[in-house]
Each structure stands twice: as structure tokens, then as C-alpha cells.
Amino acid sequence: MELDFDYVKDTEPNHLKGFVNKKLRIKEKKEDVNKEIKVLKNYMKNNKLVIGTEVTLKKVKLGLIKEVYYSKNVEEYTLKKLQHYQNISGIGLNGLNFTSTELGEKLEKPFSISLIGVIK
Numbered sequence: 476m477e478l479d480f481d482y483v484k485d486t487e488p489n490h491l492k493g494f495v496n497k498k499l500r501i502k503e504k505k506e507d508v509n510k511e512i513k514v515l516k517n518y519m520k521n522n523k524l525v526i527g528t529e530v531t532l533k534k535v536k537l538g539l540i541k542e543v544y545y546s547k548n549v550e551e552y553t554l555k556k557l558q559h560y561q562n563i564s565g566i567g568l569n570g571l572n573f574t575s576t577e578l579g580e581k582l583e584k585p586f587s588i589s590l591i592g593v594i595k
Contacts, residue, residue: 511571512581515544515591519582523594526584528553531592535560542567542593546575549589557590 518524525531525540528549534540535557543557543566561568571578575587582588 511544511569515582518593525592525594526582526588526590528590531590532556532560534592534594535564535566538564539594540566540592541595542569544569544571544591544593546571546573546578546587546589548574553590 515524525534531540531543532553535543545554545557545568547570557566557568560566573581575589578589578591579585579587
């Protein structure tokens with residue numbers, strides 16, 4: 476059995492060991508983030524989003540919300556409330572990897588966003 480030495484010369488040693496190129500990993504993460512933002516923008520386009528902590532919590536209590544997205548720096552008290560309501564009503568609770576100001580910028584709003592609720 477002969478080895479194809481041209482293949483061995485052309486590939487990087489880390490690739491042969493099963494490691495993925497760092498640029499590819501970064502691109503995959505960006506695609507995942509873009510998917511989340513695209514989903515939220517689609518909900519916003521269809522008027523299915525509730526933005527803001529107080530309004531979202533009120534709608535969760537009324538049972539009008541199916542999913543809640545929260546920023547990386549949401550208050551612990553608010554997050555504990557959401558986890559409590561999740562146990563009671565079974566809403567989806569999704570953490571985003573953005574701060575509240577970054578989330579506001581991504582959704583093209585002139586203010587910071589801590590909580591986003593998706594209406595049923």
C-alpha cells in the first residue's frame with residue numbers, strides 16, 4: 476500500500492491530526508450568532524417580539540410568551556424570576572452571547588435590550 480505523499484505535503488499537520496482550522500471555527504460561531512439574530516429580526520418583522528424587562532415579565536405572567544431571550548448581563552434577580560416562570564409554565568429560556576448594548580445594536584435599536592419575549 477502506497478501513501479500519497481503529495482497529499483501529506485499539501486495539508487497542515489494539525490489538519491491531519493483532526494484539528495479544525497481556527498478560522499473555520501470562528502466562521503461557524505459567527506454563523507450561529509447570525510442565525511439567532513436573523514430569527515429575532517424575523518420575529519420583529521412579524522410583530523411577534525416584546526422588548527423590555529418589565530413588559531416581557533408581565534406577558535410571561537399572563538402566559539402570552541412562548542420563548543424568552545436574555546442578554547449576557549441581565550440582572551440575577553430577573554433571571555431567577557424567569558427560571559421560576561419557566562418551571563411553572565414551560566417557556567423557552569435562551570441566553571444570548573451579547574451584552575444588552577450589543578443586543579440593541581444588533582437589532583438596530585437606539586437603546587440597550589436585556590430581555591426579549593416571543594409572543595405565541
